[in-house]
Amino acid sequence: MRQVTFQVGRTGAITPVAELVPVALAGTTVARATLHNGDRIAELDLHLGDTVIVRKAGEIIPEVVRVLPELRPAGALPVQMPSHCPECGEPVVRLEAEVVTRCINSSCPAILRGALIHWVGRDALDIDGMGKKLVEQLVDKGMVKSVADLYGLTMAELASLERMGKKSAQNLVEAIAQSKTRPWSRVLYGLGIRHVGAVNAQALTAQFTDVVMLQGAEVGAIAQVYGIGVEIARSLTQWFQLPANQQLVKKLQTAGLQFAGATPAEPMGAQPLAGKTLVVTGTLPTLSRNEAKDLIEQAGGKVTGAVSKKTDYVVVGEDAGSKLAKADALGIAQLSEAQLLVLVDGI
Numbered sequence: 001m002r003q004v005t006f007q008v009g010r011t012g013a014i015t016p017v018a019e020l021v022p023v024a025l026a027g028t029t030v031a032r033a034t035l036h037n038g039d040r041i042a043e044l045d046l047h048l049g050d051t052v053i054v055r056k057a058g059e060i061i062p063e064v065v066r067v068l069p070e071l072r073p074a075g076a077l078p079v080q081m082p083s084h085c086p087e088c089g090e091p092v093v094r095l096e097a098e099v100v101t102r103c104i105n106s107s108c109p110a111i112l113r114g115a116l117i118h119w120v121g122r123d124a125l126d127i128d129g130m131g132k133k134l135v136e137q138l139v140d141k142g143m144v145k146s147v148a149d150l151y152g153l154t155m156a157e158l159a160s161l162e163r164m165g166k167k168s169a170q171n172l173v174e175a176i177a178q179s180k181t182r183p184w185s186r187v188l189y190g191l192g193i194r195h196v197g198a199v200n201a202q203a204l205t206a207q208f209t210d211v212v213m214l215q216g217a218e219v220g221a222i223a224q225v226y227g228i229g230v231e232i233a234r235s236l237t238q239w240f241q242l243p244a245n246q247q248l249v250k251k252l253q254t255a256g257l258q259f260a261g262a263t264p265a266e267p268m269g270a271q272p273l274a275g276k277t278l279v280v281t282g283t284l285p286t287l288s289r290n291e292a293k294d295l296i297e298q299a300g301g302k303v304t305g306a307v308s309k310k311t312d313y314v315v316v317g318e319d320a321g322s323k324l325a326k327a328d329a330l331g332i333a334q335l336s337e338a339q340l341l342v343l344v345d346g347i
């Protein structure tokens with residue numbers, strides 16, 4: 001193993017990857033292998049320069065399964081997860097209940113794309129005509145560095161994008177302006193703070209009718225809101241503590257977004273998984289089991305522990321075992337984490 005690099009995914013999850021001296025394995029040359037997370041690194045007792053055993057999990061993704069300590073170079077240092085995000089340099093966090101280390105800076109380039117797609121979504125700021133392809137272009141061209149930058153886009157800038165006529169650019173500018181009238185509950189949801197779904201955002205903004213109140217609140221006070229527990233409350237306070245996020249709130253306030261006011265009673269948004277029963281099996285690339293469950297439930301779906309004829313989808317991660325075999329046998333539709341995220345976002 002030459003070194004360990006750290007990749008930041010769409011949700012801010014940081015995945016350690018072993019960079020290897022290339023080796024032929026089951027028909028391909030493997031130069032990189034996943035280490036999954038910090039716990040796995042500790043279990044392996046991985047040191048820099050170690051000789052490692054690699055296998056292909058699920059026939060596709062190579063992973064490090066064992067370390068050969070007897071071949072360890074003298075004085076090799078143990079591998080550790082980074083304390084700061086390799087993309088943006090902000091401190092990373094790891095919640096107690098999770099194995100995943102994450103960057104929670106909403107301006108981090110690695111998460112920007114996902115944040116924008118969430119922000120413009122129907123349940124959030126509902127910017128009509130702003131799809132995934134357009135978001136990708138805006139990020140790739142460096143025209144948007146945070147969701148706040150959407151509010152500075154001009155018609156001429158938008159018209160310069162691929163497949164964008166003058167008329168569409170004008171409609172888009174209007175749709176962006178229109179989003180400034182969305183209530184505070186949708187803005188809070190749109191910020192994409194971990195565990196703060198549309199329903200939680202409504203409960204929170206009903207209690208904290210101004211962002212200043214929420215920013216100043218202690219974990220204990222937030223956790224007392226109906227439906228909000230300590231985990232969600234911690235996630236919120238951590239998010240608001242980051243200077244980059246505080247700046248984002250300021251910019252959005254300056255742009256004219258609503259950060260105070262009454263919470264209208266509205267239907268709990270589109271529920272793309274309403275009435276569906278899902279089973280999660282194996283280790284997902286970025287989401288923990290609980291996070292996947294939260295996401296599915298927020299989208300109206302139900303999560304059960306066992307595959308049956310009533311199961312609509314099986315979400316399959318690495319090392320999926322008997323549940324996957326059963327789903328195969330019953331012919332039940334299978335989803336990867338990425339497909340689940342698309343389904344949940346309704347994009």
Ligand SMILES: [Zn+2]
Nearest residue numbers: 085088103108
């Ligand atoms: Zn980052």
